[in-house]
Amino acid sequence: MAEQHTEHEEHPPHAVSYGQYILIWVGSLGLTAATVAVAGVDLGRWVIITALGIASIKTLLVLNIFMHLRFEERVFRVFALVAAVTLAIFIVLTFFDYAFH
Amino acid sequence: MTLHIGTAAVNGHSHRDDTGSRMGMWLFLFTELILFGGMFIVYAVYRFGHPEEFQLAAQEMDTFVGALNTIILLTSSLTVAMSITAIQQGRKAVSMLLVSMTVLLALAFLVNKYFEWGHKFDVGLYPRAPELLSRQPGEILYFGLYYVMTGLHALHVLIGVGVLAYILFAIGRNRITSTSYVRLESGALYWHLVDIIWIFLFPLFYLIH
Numbered sequence: 001m002a003e004q005h006t007e008h009e010e011h012p013p014h015a016v017s018y019g020q021y022i023l024i025w026v027g028s029l030g031l032t033a034a035t036v037a038v039a040g041v042d043l044g045r046w047v048i049i050t051a052l053g054i055a056s057i058k059t060l061l062v063l064n065i066f067m068h069l070r071f072e073e074r075v076f077r078v079f080a081l082v083a084a085v086t087l088a089i090f091i092v093l094t095f096f097d098y099a100f101h
Numbered sequence: 102m103t104l105h106i107g108t109a110a111v112n113g114h115s116h117r118d119d120t121g122s123r124m125g126m127w128l129f130l131f132t133e134l135i136l137f138g139g140m141f142i143v144y145a146v147y148r149f150g151h152p153e154e155f156q157l158a159a160q161e162m163d164t165f166v167g168a169l170n171t172i173i174l175l176t177s178s179l180t181v182a183m184s185i186t187a188i189q190q191g192r193k194a195v196s197m198l199l200v201s202m203t204v205l206l207a208l209a210f211l212v213n214k215y216f217e218w219g220h221k222f223d224v225g226l227y228p229r230a231p232e233l234l235s236r237q238p239g240e241i242l243y244f245g246l247y248y249v250m251t252g253l254h255a256l257h258v259l260i261g262v263g264v265l266a267y268i269l270f271a272i273g274r275n276r277i278t279s280t281s282y283v284r285l286e287s288g289a290l291y292w293h294l295v296d297i298i299w300i301f302l303f304p305l306f307y308l309i310h
Contacts, residue, residue: 015189016182025179032171036164039308051304058300066182067293068286073120076127083131087138094142098149 014071024065031058119283126287130294133257137298140250144305147242154239159310161226163217167307170213171299177206178296181265181289191279193272200269200285203292207262214255218248247306254302257295264288 035054043050064070069077148155184199225232226244233244268288271277277285 015186018183018186021179021182021186025175028175029172032168032175035304035308036168039164039304039310047309051308052301055300055304059297062178062293062297062300066178066296067290072123076124079124079127079131083134087134090138091142091145094146095149098146 014068016065016068016071020065024061028058028061117281119286122283123286123290126290130290133294133298137250137253140246140253141301141305144246144250147239147246151237151239151242154237155243156310157237158240158243159306159308161221161224162307162310163220164307166213166217167303170210171303173206173210173213174296174299177203177210178293180206181292185282185285185289188272188277188279188282188285193275193278196285197269197272200265200272204262204265204269207258207265210258211255211262214251214258250302251306254295254298257298261292261295264291 031054035051038050038054039047063080069080180199181203184196184203187193187196187199221227221244222230227233228245228248233241265288268277268285271284
């Protein structure tokens with residue numbers, strides 16, 4: 001049965017090595033250290049931008065490697081993008097409403 | 102795909118569609134994104150309205166505990182991801198060990214959270230506490246959001262522990278194997294989402310002072 005499946009599947013299961021995962025983990029730890037270090041510096045408006053920027057990079061690492069988004073069929077990435085854009089529209093519309101009250 | 106389903110039916114095999122199963126999990130995760138996303142919007146609006154009071158309230162946070170919990174969740178994401186590689190290679194014991202480590206790290210996160218909340222309660226910073234109500238409106242809002250958002254996240258961690266415990270049991274009983282491990286993949290996807298939510302909660306609540 002397993003053989004039949006691989007025969008018909010367009011993408012055979014992608015195995016990520018331990019080394020690749022550990023590399024992403026080390027990178028995420030480094031980014032965590034960076035976000036804590038940067039928080040002590042008074043950057044004014046840039047505080048929130050750097051914090052969310054670093055969080056977004058960490059999220060992309062988790063999505064692409066840990067959650068295998070990079071190795072899935074394209075439709076998975078399209079779905080994820082649609083979900084992210086939907087949330088972004090909610091945020092932008094909320095702030096338009098809030099700013100012009 | 103149609104050919105594939107047909108072949109499976111003719112041969113009397115049960116139909117299996119791992120890609121479809123994973124997609125179902127992703128769709129569920131998008132509903133979680135909207136659930137937490139709505140809360141992040143509420144946070145953003147209130148913080149926009151009370152920037153100084155949010156910064157003042159955040160000074161009550163212990164950055165060390167927050168950073169420690171971030172490291173714990175990141176490491177648990179690593180172990181559950183590695184457990185998939187292990188099961189793909191047919192290393193059942195290694196896979197079970199890695200899932201067990203994930204469960205232990207999840208429990209460690211909850212223990213930290215318990216002591217953290219306990220300390221807040223001790224100093225009178227719990228919802229509707231007289232000490233908290235005597236503070237400025239922005240600080241009250243901050244702590245309201247803190248309890249709701251980290252509380253809902255902690256609930257997800259607790260559910261994750263249940264899911265991972267089931268997965269551990271299923272690997273042990275050979276219901277999850279090197280040729281059929283989509284349940285481990287789906288459980289891992291859920292666990293990574295819990296990690297991602299915390300990646301945003303940590304800077305927004307602990308690092309704004």
